[in-house]
Amino acid sequence: MKVKKFxxxxxxxxxxxxxxxxxxxVGYFIxxxxxxxxxxxxxxxxxxxxxxxxxxxxxxxxxxxxSLFTRTxxxxxxxxxxxxxxxxxxxxxxxxxxxxxxxEHPFTKIIDNINHMAVKLKQMEDMRQEFISNVSxxxxxxxxxxxxFARALQYEELTQEERTHYLQIIETESKRLSKLSxxxxxxxxxxxxxxxxxxxxxxxxxxxxxxxxACEPQWAEKDLELDISLDKVTIVGDDDLMSQVWMNLIHNxxxxxxxxxxxxxxxxxxxxKAIVKIVDTGIGMSKEDQIHIFERFxxxxxxRERSKGGSGLGLxxxxxxxxxxxxxxxxxxxxGKGAVFTVIIPLGW
Numbered sequence: 001m002k003v004k005k006f007x008x009x010x011x012x013x014x015x016x017x018x019x020x021x022x023x024x025x026v027g028y029f030i031x032x033x034x035x036x037x038x039x040x041x042x043x044x045x046x047x048x049x050x051x052x053x054x055x056x057x058x059x060x061x062x063x064x065x066x067s068l069f070t071r072t073x074x075x076x077x078x079x080x081x082x083x084x085x086x087x088x089x090x091x092x093x094x095x096x097x098x099x100x101x102x103x104e105h106p107f108t109k110i111i112d113n114i115n116h117m118a119v120k121l122k123q124m125e126d127m128r129q130e131f132i133s134n135v136s137x138x139x140x141x142x143x144x145x146x147x148x149f150a151r152a153l154q155y156e157e158l159t160q161e162e163r164t165h166y167l168q169i170i171e172t173e174s175k176r177l178s179k180l181s182x183x184x185x186x187x188x189x190x191x192x193x194x195x196x197x198x199x200x201x202x203x204x205x206x207x208x209x210x211x212x213x214a215c216e217p218q219w220a221e222k223d224l225e226l227d228i229s230l231d232k233v234t235i236v237g238d239d240d241l242m243s244q245v246w247m248n249l250i251h252n253x254x255x256x257x258x259x260x261x262x263x264x265x266x267x268x269x270x271x272x273k274a275i276v277k278i279v280d281t282g283i284g285m286s287k288e289d290q291i292h293i294f295e296r297f298x299x300x301x302x303x304r305e306r307s308k309g310g311s312g313l314g315l316x317x318x319x320x321x322x323x324x325x326x327x328x329x330x331x332x333x334x335x336g337k338g339a340v341f342t343v344i345i346p347l348g349w
Contacts, residue, residue: 084114093122139180142173180313187296187313190320197324201348202239204274205230205267211246212265215254222259230267233274236348241321248314249278249341256282257338269347276343284333293331294319 084095095118097111149166152158158166208230219226235242253263257280264279285293296316322329327345 081110081114084118088114088118088121091125093118093125139177142177142180145173146170146177184313187317187320190317190324197241198238199236200239201234201236204233204235204242204276204345207239207243208246208265208267208276211243211250214247215250218251218254219263222254222257222261224254224257224260225262227262227264230265231269233267233269234347235274235345237325237345238321241324245318245321245343246276248318249343252314253278253280253282253339253341256280258282272347274345274347276345278341278343279338281338284335284337284339285331286335290331290333294329 080097084097087093087095096115149169153163153166209228212226212228250263250265257263261281263281264277266277266279268275294315296313319329322343322345325345327343329341329343331339331341333339
């Protein structure tokens with residue numbers, strides 16, 4: 001870097017010497033060409049002095065012309081930057097500035113940062129639009145069902161059995177709306193800096209065992225076999241938030257595992273980390289689904305998920321809670337061969 005700057009300064013100095021030499025040479029030849037025309041005597045000293053003075057004027061003129069051209073180019077660049085910033089301020093993030101300048105020039109760094117800012121703001125805007133679209137879609141679906149079946153209930157020809165069936169659908173869709181609203185509020189709260197985060201020491205094995213027992217009606221109804229292996233592990237974290245993680249993951253395994261299937265829940269301590277694996281023999285998921293599974297509103301099978309009352313926010317909440325505990329979560333799966341969710345959490349931080 002220092003060598004490059006030295007070479008740049010050396011090149012500039014050499015260019016200055018060339019310009020000076022050219023200017024003084026032009027001044028000298030002009031004086032020598034004019035001198036014989038006027039037919040008057042002039043000492044060599046005066047003639048050389050006039051040539052030097054003229055050379056300075058020529059050098060000044062060349063320098064002024066170059067600086068004028070440079071300033072004009074800089075003004076053009078500044079105007080383009082100002083126009084780009086105005087577009088960004090108005091919400092137009094399709095901005096890309098490209099100037100052919102020295103990469104080490106400070107102006108180039110400004111341009112690069114403006115382009116980077118525009119790209120990031122566009123990504124955030126795309127995510128916002130997608131989020132609004134997903135929320136609208138998720139809300140519109142149950143509202144359409146509620147509206148349609150509420151209208152159907154106005155027909156007097158309906159039997160009592162049909163009325164009861166329609167009312168049950170309305171109740172289910174209302175619960176779905178309520179759960180969606182609750183999850184949205186929960187996710188928004190978790191992503192803010194003001195969400196309460198109470199750290200304390202608690203036995204992780206006991207917490208997971210309690211969640212499994214709380215889900216007994218669901219896994220017993222499907223006649224699932226649960227293989228539990230929980231080492232005694234104590235971590236420091238938010239007890240309430242972590243319980244939501246296990247409730248969601250275990251509930252998902254139960255939901256997507258067919259009757260008479262098996263769910264393995266394993267907890268072990270490796271060095272200063274707790275590792276939890278939840279393995280099921282469910283429907284599994286494709287490689288593409290595994291990439292997006294923790295994104296908001298993403299559903300590996302939208303029709304199946306909707307029938308089971310999912311909103312596509314549960315795993316987003318899980319991932320956020322684990323990140324708040326400086327942990328990681330990932331999934332391994334094959335279609336038709338179940339899934340393995342692995343959670344790694346530091347014991348204390």
